[in-house]
Amino acid sequence: MWAFIHKLGSPKWFYAISSRLLPWFWTTAVLLIGVGTVWGLAFAPADYQQGNSYRIIYVHVPAAFLAQSIFVSMAVAGLIFMVWKIKIADMAAAMMAPLGAAMTFVGLFSGAVWGVPTWGTWWMWDARLTSMLILFFLYIGVIALRGAFSSRHSASRAASVLAMVGVINIPIIKYSVDWWYTLHQPSSFSMTSRPSMPADMWLPLLIMVLGFYCFFVAVTLMRMRSEILRRESNKRWVRELAGELS
Amino acid sequence: MAFESFQDFIAMGGHAPYVWTAWAVTLALLLVSGIHARAEHRRLLRGLQRRMRREQRLAGCPGGTTNHYQRGGNANDT
Amino acid sequence: MRGTEAPMVEEEGARVSRGEPRGGLVVALRATLKRDLILLLRRRSELMNPLVFFALVITLFPIGISPDPVLLATIAPGLLWVAALLAALLSLDSLFRGDFEDGSLEQLLLSPQPLPALVLAKVAVHWLMTGLPLALMAPVLGLMLSLPAGSYGVLALSLAVGTASLSLIGAIGAALTVGLSRGGVLLSLLVLPLYIPVLIFGAGAVKATIMGDGVTAHLAILGALLAVALMLAPWAIAASLRISING
Numbered sequence: 001m002w003a004f005i006h007k008l009g010s011p012k013w014f015y016a017i018s019s020r021l022l023p024w025f026w027t028t029a030v031l032l033i034g035v036g037t038v039w040g041l042a043f044a045p046a047d048y049q050q051g052n053s054y055r056i057i058y059v060h061v062p063a064a065f066l067a068q069s070i071f072v073s074m075a076v077a078g079l080i081f082m083v084w085k086i087k088i089a090d091m092a093a094a095m096m097a098p099l100g101a102a103m104t105f106v107g108l109f110s111g112a113v114w115g116v117p118t119w120g121t122w123w124m125w126d127a128r129l130t131s132m133l134i135l136f137f138l139y140i141g142v143i144a145l146r147g148a149f150s151s152r153h154s155a156s157r158a159a160s161v162l163a164m165v166g167v168i169n170i171p172i173i174k175y176s177v178d179w180w181y182t183l184h185q186p187s188s189f190s191m192t193s194r195p196s197m198p199a200d201m202w203l204p205l206l207i208m209v210l211g212f213y214c215f216f217v218a219v220t221l222m223r224m225r226s227e228i229l230r231r232e233s234n235k236r237w238v239r240e241l242a243g244e245l246s
Numbered sequence: 247m248a249f250e251s252f253q254d255f256i257a258m259g260g261h262a263p264y265v266w267t268a269w270a271v272t273l274a275l276l277l278v279s280g281i282h283a284r285a286e287h288r289r290l291l292r293g294l295q296r297r298m299r300r301e302q303r304l305a306g307c308p309g310g311t312t313n314h315y316q317r318g319g320n321a322n323d324t
Numbered sequence: 325m326r327g328t329e330a331p332m333v334e335e336e337g338a339r340v341s342r343g344e345p346r347g348g349l350v351v352a353l354r355a356t357l358k359r360d361l362i363l364l365l366r367r368r369s370e371l372m373n374p375l376v377f378f379a380l381v382i383t384l385f386p387i388g389i390s391p392d393p394v395l396l397a398t399i400a401p402g403l404l405w406v407a408a409l410l411a412a413l414l415s416l417d418s419l420f421r422g423d424f425e426d427g428s429l430e431q432l433l434l435s436p437q438p439l440p441a442l443v444l445a446k447v448a449v450h451w452l453m454t455g456l457p458l459a460l461m462a463p464v465l466g467l468m469l470s471l472p473a474g475s476y477g478v479l480a481l482s483l484a485v486g487t488a489s490l491s492l493i494g495a496i497g498a499a500l501t502v503g504l505s506r507g508g509v510l511l512s513l514l515v516l517p518l519y520i521p522v523l524i525f526g527a528g529a530v531k532a533t534i535m536g537d538g539v540t541a542h543l544a545i546l547g548a549l550l551a552v553a554l555m556l557a558p559w560a561i562a563a564s565l566r567i568s569i570n571g
Contacts, residue, residue, distance in 0.1 A: 229291065
């Protein structure tokens with residue numbers, strides 16, 4: 001087990017193994033998102049309350065899931081980097097952050113668009129949207145902090161600390177925002193919480209969520225490979241690799 | 247099939263603008279980030295190859311300043 | 325102004341860092357507390373700035389919104405809390421900056437005493453000199469916003485407890501950005517999202533008093549947030565300072 005982890009920490013080995021894994025993740029992601037899109041858009045039954053506008057759920061919820069999961073993975077990667085000094089973990093954290101921010105933006109945008117047919121307005125201070133907005137600011141903070149340092153080592157460590165502080169705060173923020181919302185709007189209609197969904201509705205949602213996760217893994221692996229090339233461009237194996245290719 | 251006709255599908259029961267914008271923006275963002283990740287990798291590989299070729303060329307000619315060029319390529323590494 | 329203080333700073337910093345065997349941690353803590361208090365008390369204008377800022381922001385709202393007392397009374401709890409939060413934020417940038425520039429922060433890092441305890445002392449002084457005055461000043465400004473009677477005590481109490489959490493959380497951001505030349509705006513970007521739970525329960529406490537609801541739950545949660553911040557923040561601040569100094 002430990003040998004495996006140490007091997008995984010070596011950029012050269014990671015570069016090799018990820019090239020074998022990547023095609024699988026790309027195909028699974030494309031397949032799942034494709035099936036989920038067709039099923040969710042065309043075949044899932046219309047909602048009895050919201051009609052067809054509920055079909056936004058199939059992009060809103062996976063994006064929101066991914067936005068939260070990416071922040072948590074970023075903090076875990078930061079912890080691994082701080083404790084074991086594994087550079088690969090920091091590369092992962094650095095490459096994930098922009099995708100996480102993008103997913104948070106997608107969640108916010110689709111939520112706002114969904115708000116027009118549901119609430120009749122582009123923006124409501126709904127608990128879910130508010131905490132997603134705060135998450136967006138947290139992402140921007142981590143990305144900005146990493147960019148502000150001139151030395152990569154300090155940038156990595158500072159971003160790791162901030163990601164960990166953020167991840168401890170996310171549940172606190174979430175619960176306090178939920179509490180604040182119920183206090184101000186005691187009875188209001190929430191977009192995504194419904195008593196029970198028929199299988200025809202939640203199965204495509206599950207497929208979309210899995211597809212988004214596969215996509216996240218694929219993009220992160222791909223970008224980590226680029227980051228390895230960038231950071232290790234003077235290592236012998238990278239030069240040999242480039243020599244072989246040319 | 248939840249819709250009677252293709253027209254129905256496009257109309258989304260009157261919610262067409264909302265459903266289609268949300269979906270379009272999401273899928274476009276996924277597409278862009280996927281393409282960007284792949285293009286970034288390809289660009290870096292090509293840059294490395296170009297550097298290797300240049301170094302080989304310089305090493306081939308007498309009195310080539312290989313070291314100088316190597317250092318030039320490393321300037322943005324910390 | 326800094327030049328005149330420099331000899332004193334060095335002397336005190338050296339005393340802390342040498343860590344005489346007979347005092348240990350208590351001596352180091354007392355020395356840090358005393359040194360920071362003296363330094364802050366010598367810069368009175370800097371101490372006044374957050375308070376003046378607080379009063380100014382509160383003045384802007386009736387001018388910008390409406391002088392109507394009924395309207396002001398409904399938004400007063402939130403306004404007072406937001407303005408106090410921004411004032412506390414304003415003072416954060418100088419928390420470690422002076423020590424960083426004159427090198428005494430490095431002395432602090434080199435001292436044999438545990439760094440989390442020492443930074444906790446620094447944060448305590450910061451709260452004593454900004455958070456507490458803000459809390460004491462808030463009732464006066466509440467009066468100007470025609471805050472309903474009976475909620476003044478809760479306002480001051482919630483601000484006193486809340487600003488302690490704000491100082492602790494903010495110190496993490498201040499420690500992360502102390503080495504950056506233009507860390508000011510970045511600092512607020514990092515810290516403000518983390519302030520939201522404190523704002524919710526702090527302003528909520530004042531509102532609950534006005535509505536006649538029980539206020540203990542809010543204050544208890546504010547206390548719980550402070551306890552969590554007290555447990556975790558010193559370590560995060562210490563780690564961040566090491567990153568900012570050593571790279």
